[in-house]
Amino acid sequence: MTVLEENYDIVVVGAGHAGCEAALACARLGLETIVFTVSVDSIALMPCNPNVGGSSKGHLVRELDALGGEMGKNIDKTFIQSKMLNESKGPAVHSLRAQADKQEYSREMRKTLENTDRLTIRQAEVSEIVTDKDESGKERIIGVKTVSGAFYHAKAVVLATGTYLNARCIFGDVSNYTGPNGLQAANHLTDSLRAHGIQMFRFKTGTPARVDKRSLDFSKMEEQLGDEKIVPFSFSTDPESVRKPQVSCWLTYTNEKTHEIIRKNLDRSPLFSGAIEGTGPRYCPSIEDKVVKFPDKERHQIFVEPEGLYTNEMYLAGMSSSLPEDVQHAMYKTVPGLENVKIVRNAYAIEYDCINSLQLKPTLEFKKISGLFSGGQFNGSSGYEEAAVQGFMAGVNAAMKVMNRDSFVLDRSQAYIGVLIDDLVTKENHEPYRMMTSRAEYRLLLRQDNADLRLRKIGYEIGLVSEDEYQKTIIKETEIEKEILRLEHTTVGVNHQVQEFLQEHKSTPLKSGVTLAELIRRPELDYFMLTQLDSERPRLSCEIAEQVNINIKYDGYIKRQKQQVEQFKKLEKRKLDADFDYNKIKGLRIEAIQKLNRYKPASIGQASRISGVSPADISVLLVYFEKLNSEERNVNSHG
Numbered sequence: 001m002t003v004l005e006e007n008y009d010i011v012v013v014g015a016g017h018a019g020c021e022a023a024l025a026c027a028r029l030g031l032e033t034i035v036f037t038v039s040v041d042s043i044a045l046m047p048c049n050p051n052v053g054g055s056s057k058g059h060l061v062r063e064l065d066a067l068g069g070e071m072g073k074n075i076d077k078t079f080i081q082s083k084m085l086n087e088s089k090g091p092a093v094h095s096l097r098a099q100a101d102k103q104e105y106s107r108e109m110r111k112t113l114e115n116t117d118r119l120t121i122r123q124a125e126v127s128e129i130v131t132d133k134d135e136s137g138k139e140r141i142i143g144v145k146t147v148s149g150a151f152y153h154a155k156a157v158v159l160a161t162g163t164y165l166n167a168r169c170i171f172g173d174v175s176n177y178t179g180p181n182g183l184q185a186a187n188h189l190t191d192s193l194r195a196h197g198i199q200m201f202r203f204k205t206g207t208p209a210r211v212d213k214r215s216l217d218f219s220k221m222e223e224q225l226g227d228e229k230i231v232p233f234s235f236s237t238d239p240e241s242v243r244k245p246q247v248s249c250w251l252t253y254t255n256e257k258t259h260e261i262i263r264k265n266l267d268r269s270p271l272f273s274g275a276i277e278g279t280g281p282r283y284c285p286s287i288e289d290k291v292v293k294f295p296d297k298e299r300h301q302i303f304v305e306p307e308g309l310y311t312n313e314m315y316l317a318g319m320s321s322s323l324p325e326d327v328q329h330a331m332y333k334t335v336p337g338l339e340n341v342k343i344v345r346n347a348y349a350i351e352y353d354c355i356n357s358l359q360l361k362p363t364l365e366f367k368k369i370s371g372l373f374s375g376g377q378f379n380g381s382s383g384y385e386e387a388a389v390q391g392f393m394a395g396v397n398a399a400m401k402v403m404n405r406d407s408f409v410l411d412r413s414q415a416y417i418g419v420l421i422d423d424l425v426t427k428e429n430h431e432p433y434r435m436m437t438s439r440a441e442y443r444l445l446l447r448q449d450n451a452d453l454r455l456r457k458i459g460y461e462i463g464l465v466s467e468d469e470y471q472k473t474i475i476k477e478t479e480i481e482k483e484i485l486r487l488e489h490t491t492v493g494v495n496h497q498v499q500e501f502l503q504e505h506k507s508t509p510l511k512s513g514v515t516l517a518e519l520i521r522r523p524e525l526d527y528f529m530l531t532q533l534d535s536e537r538p539r540l541s542c543e544i545a546e547q548v549n550i551n552i553k554y555d556g557y558i559k560r561q562k563q564q565v566e567q568f569k570k571l572e573k574r575k576l577d578a579d580f581d582y583n584k585i586k587g588l589r590i591e592a593i594q595k596l597n598r599y600k601p602a603s604i605g606q607a608s609r610i611s612g613v614s615p616a617d618i619s620v621l622l623v624y625f626e627k628l629n630s631e632e633r634n635v636n637s638h639g
Helices: 017-028 057-067 071-078 102-114 189-195 256-264 287-293 325-332 384-402 416-426 448-462 467-488 496-504 516-520 529-533 542-553 555-573 590-599 604-608 615-638
Strands: 005-007 010-013 033-037 051-053 079-085 095-100 119-123 126-133 139-146 151-153 156-159 168-171 174-176 200-207 210-212 222-224 249-253 301-306 313-317 343-345 348-355 372-374
Touching: 010 017, 010 139, 010 384, 017 033, 017 102, 017 119, 017 156, 017 384, 051 057, 051 071, 051 384, 057 071, 057 095, 057 384, 057 416, 057 448, 071 079, 071 095, 071 102, 071 384, 095 102, 102 119, 126 189, 139 156, 156 384, 189 200, 256 287, 256 325, 325 343, 372 384, 384 416, 416 604, 448 467, 448 542, 467 516, 467 542, 496 529, 516 529, 516 542, 542 555, 555 604, 604 615
Parallel strands: 005 151, 010 033, 010 156, 033 119, 156 372
Antiparallel strands: 051 095, 079 095, 126 139, 139 151, 168 174, 168 348, 200 348, 210 313, 210 343, 222 249, 249 301, 301 313
């Protein structure tokens, strides 16, 4: 039978947040790219809460933007409320979060894809990956097939299937074999992946009900306003362009009546009856999970958030559930402000197939199949932001492979993206992985405010950041350094104005002259407060002033973390052979040998983060490879 055959450099399977970033990166690097989706209407869909960012996730989006990704630019165009979270805490945990207009976000991203050169969008379900063997006998990807039998030749393939593989949506006794929001599931690809030896997991996530805004009583809720000063996600966005009216979100709480209804109906919950097989996210539990696991808690927060400007649907964040329909109606109506609530869409849980991410290299390429890459929730993570950055990294590395350029890996000291991917490919994840600031060892260095200073150059070298954007970053960096140097060398004396200023701000009076930088380091003072003592201060943008303040104020801590990074880098630079047999090394414990042979770490540093490999095992590895290198040097010197 004659079937359609087409040739592309790169195939991307899935057009969610991971697939969009992967496809855009590949096409923008000049490669002929095709992205497959089960529905063109689901491009960049937000089936859960339509927001971008949040604690640690905001860091990921700003890093992605600094490298040349699209999510930050897209949310800047489509947000309806913006807030900087954790502002009462230190700058390491400040995180930007924006509520999106769900339809506009998807529409704007689709428009971007449709108008990108060398990028083709195709609505079809991919059912098979196709491989052959290279010269060394290793399996390599050569293309994909769709359910219609069409064959798409490709030099690399990126899998970004999200929550669609063998998806099943469940509430109570109702079980629908669909993807999120009732969209078509992808039911064929899993069998092909298993046939190629890929290990699959079954994970679960969930979403709350969407309700009609007209049926809510907001007078019984606490209004949550956006920030007056809006900070854009993208370093390319003009701050003036995002100054616009914002919508309100609202806060209410569950109570003992809510919890009692849930407890009485736990036997009808598929979560507790065994009807759901998949493992759910620990850090985003359903309301029934919360009630069971925290029996002493009298109430739980519920954020009532709009889904967009042109819809009355509201999202009940914090109250996801898979309880039966009648129970959902009863429990929601016990919440203040929701007494007369009308549900538009029931809450549901969704099960889906994903991979064991330990099968991936740090480049997100499968260890066993050359040219096959993977990104997003398909890798066992959760969240739009985690998905987007993985899709970007998988897409860039697929492009690098096709173009015979060096692969691209960010380590844990460079970016939250590096922490996320290292955790996925090194640590055993038996539940959907979620990024958190506590996972980053060097989070004072990896702040969301300095993502451009850390990563713009890398994005430029890859080819995804323009010359103009890169030059702006260099100028910004120069101005920051120049101002810090000026403050370190500008002295204020013991005069009436200075002493009065210090007294006014409850700061210790001076006994001798000090530099402005020394005053900024005092806990009760900062760069902005010292304006009246600093007559020579140049006019600087808010972004530059913020960097100056943070770099001076936290100078000691920053230097200490940089020293820790130097030690970390030493272990990362000690590369390991992917084909090495660790049975050869005497002194390693049996568990360490098994884990090292299974995971094949790329470096001593990565080996040190594998569960079951102890510091003593790392010492044995260091001694062994140092001895091996010494012997090789001796042979070469006598050669």
